[in-house]
Structure formats: structure tokens, C-alpha cells
Amino acid sequence: MRRIARRAAASALLQLAAIVIGSGTAVATDDYTLPFYDPAVTLSYGVDRDRTVNRQLDWTGQVWNDGLTHYGRVYDQHTGTDYPMALRSEVAAAKDGTVVDLEGGYGTTQFGSFGNFVKVQHTDGRETLYYHLASATDGGISVSIGAKVMAGQRVGRSGCSGLCYGAHLHFELLVWSQAAEAFKLADPMSERRWTTWPGRIPFDAAYVRESNPGTEYIPHGWVITHWVEFRNTGGRVWRSSGGGRAAIATWDPAAHASPFRAVAWPFSWLATYVDQASVSPDGVGRFTFNLYGAPPVGSYRETFNLQSYGVHWFDHGRLGNFYVPIVVTTP
Amino acid sequence: MRAAALLLALACAGCSSPVTRSPPPPSVQGTTLPSGFPVIEGAVPMPLARDDPGLIALWESDRLGSSTYDFYAVALPAAGYRVIGLYPGGEVALIRFQAAGGAVWQIVVHGAADGRAAIEVRLDRP
Numbered sequence: 001m002r003r004i005a006r007r008a009a010a011s012a013l014l015q016l017a018a019i020v021i022g023s024g025t026a027v028a029t030d031d032y033t034l035p036f037y038d039p040a041v042t043l044s045y046g047v048d049r050d051r052t053v054n055r056q057l058d059w060t061g062q063v064w065n066d067g068l069t070h071y072g073r074v075y076d077q078h079t080g081t082d083y084p085m086a087l088r089s090e091v092a093a094a095k096d097g098t099v100v101d102l103e104g105g106y107g108t109t110q111f112g113s114f115g116n117f118v119k120v121q122h123t124d125g126r127e128t129l130y131y132h133l134a135s136a137t138d139g140g141i142s143v144s145i146g147a148k149v150m151a152g153q154r155v156g157r158s159g160c161s162g163l164c165y166g167a168h169l170h171f172e173l174l175v176w177s178q179a180a181e182a183f184k185l186a187d188p189m190s191e192r193r194w195t196t197w198p199g200r201i202p203f204d205a206a207y208v209r210e211s212n213p214g215t216e217y218i219p220h221g222w223v224i225t226h227w228v229e230f231r232n233t234g235g236r237v238w239r240s241s242g243g244g245r246a247a248i249a250t251w252d253p254a255a256h257a258s259p260f261r262a263v264a265w266p267f268s269w270l271a272t273y274v275d276q277a278s279v280s281p282d283g284v285g286r287f288t289f290n291l292y293g294a295p296p297v298g299s300y301r302e303t304f305n306l307q308s309y310g311v312h313w314f315d316h317g318r319l320g321n322f323y324v325p326i327v328v329t330t331p
Numbered sequence: 332m333r334a335a336a337l338l339l340a341l342a343c344a345g346c347s348s349p350v351t352r353s354p355p356p357p358s359v360q361g362t363t364l365p366s367g368f369p370v371i372e373g374a375v376p377m378p379l380a381r382d383d384p385g386l387i388a389l390w391e392s393d394r395l396g397s398s399t400y401d402f403y404a405v406a407l408p409a410a411g412y413r414v415i416g417l418y419p420g421g422e423v424a425l426i427r428f429q430a431a432g433g434a435v436w437q438i439v440v441h442g443a444a445d446g447r448a449a450i451e452v453r454l455d456r457p
Binding site: 111 | 395396397399400401404416417418419420421422423424425427437439440441448456457
């Protein structure tokens with residue numbers, strides 16, 4: 001069984017839900033994506049958009065005239081969006097930018113007024129803050145001040161440092177206010193700052209079809225062409241050039257030199273980049289590459305995964321564990 | 332639910348905290364905390380406010396931060412309560428779970444006066 005049908009059905013349901021809930025379809029922009037890689041992560045609490053004590057305005061627009069805790073919505077005076085996740089989960093930059101501040105000296109679960117964080121400044125003048133991270137010695141900080149980060153690049157790992165009750169990521173979006181001459185809180189959810197609505201993780205894909213869904217028979221020493229299509233179910237636009245371009249590369253183990261690599265492959269482990277110049281969220285990208293029958297006559301299987309080149313691997317399981325069965329035959 | 336499972340898995344720090352069986356705090360409006368309900372070690376039962384009818388039980392603890400939340404994320408299912416949702420946060424954590432008879436209750440952990448943590452068991456509310 002090469003594909004997991006259940007995945008496809010679940011993906012279709014999610015897309016339908018997005019259309020129904022979103023009063024609109026995915027918007028292909030290079031705006032913000034969710035700052036992590038696991039699509040199963042849900043929201044604990046969003047921003048309290050009303051700074052009055054005991055009066056809360058949540059991300060849906062509902063007002064709560066109390067100081068109570070409203071799960072999935074808001075708690076009083078909350079300054080960011082909280083995402084539950086296991087300790088040391090990967091945290092991603094929500095957009096291209098430059099690291100302008102960080103702290104990594106607190107223990108991974110050290111309680112207190114301050115904790116570990118990374119702050120990134122973006123070219124639109126906004127800043128994003130990733131808070132409660134694990135300690136630097138525990139892998140909590142993956143970047144340094146002044147480093148350029150690409151959208152979807154890992155900046156750290158989650159923890160529960162600082163003012164924290166249960167492991168989660170506290171994510172803030174800050175906007176420069178000329179009037180106040182200071183950064184002010186923004187709410188990416190109510191402002192619909194995500195590239196898609198509802199927000200998506202940066203990199204995700206679902207198998208669509210391929211040129212030959214069965215076994216490829218390659219005469220020894222010959223080259224054949226194979227293509228596969230994936231739907232872009234993540235939040236980032238796939239591009240064929242530039243940093244983070246969408247690529248298909250060998251997997252299991254990751255980035256191994258393929259015995260089937262052809263001359264046209266950019267690297268021994270990277271078969272090709274996406275055919276189209278860009279593929280927006282919900283679009284279908286095709287990856288066309290050659291397979292060279294170099295190994296001796298016999299049966300093989302080459303496993304592939306998608307990668308945002310130099311940034312992050314996709315979740316291979318969510319791609320349907322894609323591989324190509326290959327039989328090298330006598331020419 | 333996958334996130335919930337992950338959080339349950341990670342919460343092993345709380346596993347090491349022994350479950351103590353405190354006397355059930357006073358009931359409110361007929362709702363009584365079942366005997367044997369898990370209570371984190373060192374928690375001190377507190378009187379319930381009359382103007383908070385949804386509050387079933389209240390303790391205070393000197394365990395700040397993640398440990399109390401982690402404890403309940405593990406201890407509730409271990410005691411037979413089905414966890415419905417986990418909502419950790421910066422200043423508060425909330426766990427929704429199914430109590431006996433199918434009613435949904437909440438554990439709410441947050442900072443209290445004098446630098447302690449408050450642990451509430453209360454009827455579910457949005």
C-alpha cells in the first residue's frame with residue numbers, strides 16, 4: 001500500500017472545513033504562518049484585544065465582561081497566542097526576518113517572571129516573539145542575534161520557562177506605533193495575518209498522483225522520467241528558486257546519495273525543485289525528475305520526501321510515505 | 332487529541348508526585364468532590380467563596396509553574412477521569428475532564444496571593 005487513503009480523506013475534510021469556516025479561501029501571500037510544524041497543535045488562548053482589566057475581547061470578536069479563563073479563546077490581559085506542545089517541540093519563524101533579541105539562560109521549566117525567548121524583526125516593520133522556550137543548553141535556541149531567518153525556519157524548541165503553567169509556546173505579533181513610539185500588540189488571528197485562514201503550519205503536502213503509480217521498470221543503464229504531484233496544504237508558497245525553494249529529495253535515511261541519481265539532479269540526494277515558478281497554498285505542485293538505472297539488475301525502492309531547501313523537511317508520513325518501487329532490468 | 336496525548340506523554344515529571352487523598356472539601360450546590368479524587372502533595376484545602384457557585388473545590392499550593400498542571404494531566408486519567416481538553420498557558424492552565432455521571436468539570440491552576448498557586452475544581456463553563 002503506497003498511499004494512505006485515510007490521509008487524503010482527512011485532508012479533504014480539513015480543506016472543506018477551512019472553506020466553510022473561513023468565509024474565503026486560502027490567500028496566497030507571503031504573510032505569516034503558524035510558528036510550528038505539527039498541524040495537530042491547537043490554540044489554548046488568544047490575545048485579549050481589550051486592555052481593560054476584567055473585560056476581554058477574544059479573537060472571534062466576543063466580549064467577556066469578566067476576568068475568567070475561557071479555554072480556546074482568551075484570558076484576561078493575555079498578550080499573545082498560546083499553543084500547547086510537548087517540551088522541546090520545534091518552533092518556526094512565522095515569516096522571513098532578522099533575529100534582534102533572545103534569551104536562553106533560564107531552565108527549560110524554570111518558573112519566574114522572565115523566561116527564554118527569541119524575537120525576530122520582519123521587513124514589514126513588525127516583530128514576532130517566541131516565548132517560554134527551552135534553555136539554550138537544552139536546544140531551546142537555534143539562532144543568534146543578527147541572524148537572518150527564513151519563513152518556516154526553526155528558531156528554537158519549546159519549553160515552559162518563565163511565567164508558565166504547562167508546556168506551550170507563547171507567540172506574539174508586535175506592530176510599531178508611530179504615535180506611541182513603541183511596539184504595540186497585534187492579534188494575527190483577528191487581523192487574519194496568516195497566509196491562510198485558519199492558520200496553517202508552514203510546510204505540509206498531500207499526495208495527489210504520479211506518472212506511474214506502480215513499479216518503474218528501468219533497463220540497466222537507461223534513464224526514465226518520473227513525475228509526482230503534491231497539493232500544497234501548508235501556509236507557505238512553494239517556489240522553484242531562491243531560499244527555501246520546494247524540492248524533492250531522498251529520504252530514509254534523509255538526504256542519502258541515491259543510486260538512481262541522474263545527471264540532471266542538482267545533488268546526489270536532491271532530485272529536483274518544483275516544476276512551477278510558484279505554487280500557492282491549495283495549489284498542486286509537480287516534481288519531474290529522471291531516474292537512472294545504474295544499480296545491478298534487481299528490485300529496489302527509492303523513498304523521497306519534500307523539503308523547503310535548506311530550511312525544513314516536510315513530514316514524510318503526511319505525504320503518504322511516498323516512495324517509488326523500481327526494477328532494474330536487463331537492457 | 333494528538334496534542335493532548337503528547338502533553339500527557341510529556342507530563343511524566345508530574346508522575347513522580349505522589350497522589351494524596353485529602354478529605355473532600357465542602358460541596359457546593361449539591362456537587363461533591365468524589366472521595367479519592369487526586370490531590371497534589373502539599374495542597375491545602377481552602378474555603379469556598381459563596382458567590383462562586385460553580386466552584387467545587389479549592390486548594391492552594393506552593394508548587395508554582397508546570398508541576399501542578401503536569402500532575403493533573405497524568406493523575407486524572409490514571410484515576411479514571413477522561414480528559415477532554417488540555418489548555419496550558421502563561422498565567423493559567425485549564426484541564427477539562429469528564430467526571431462521574433458524564434458531567435464535564437475543569438481543573439484550573441493559576442497564581443494566587445502571596446506567591447502561591449491556586450487549584451480549582453469547578454463545573455465546566457466556556
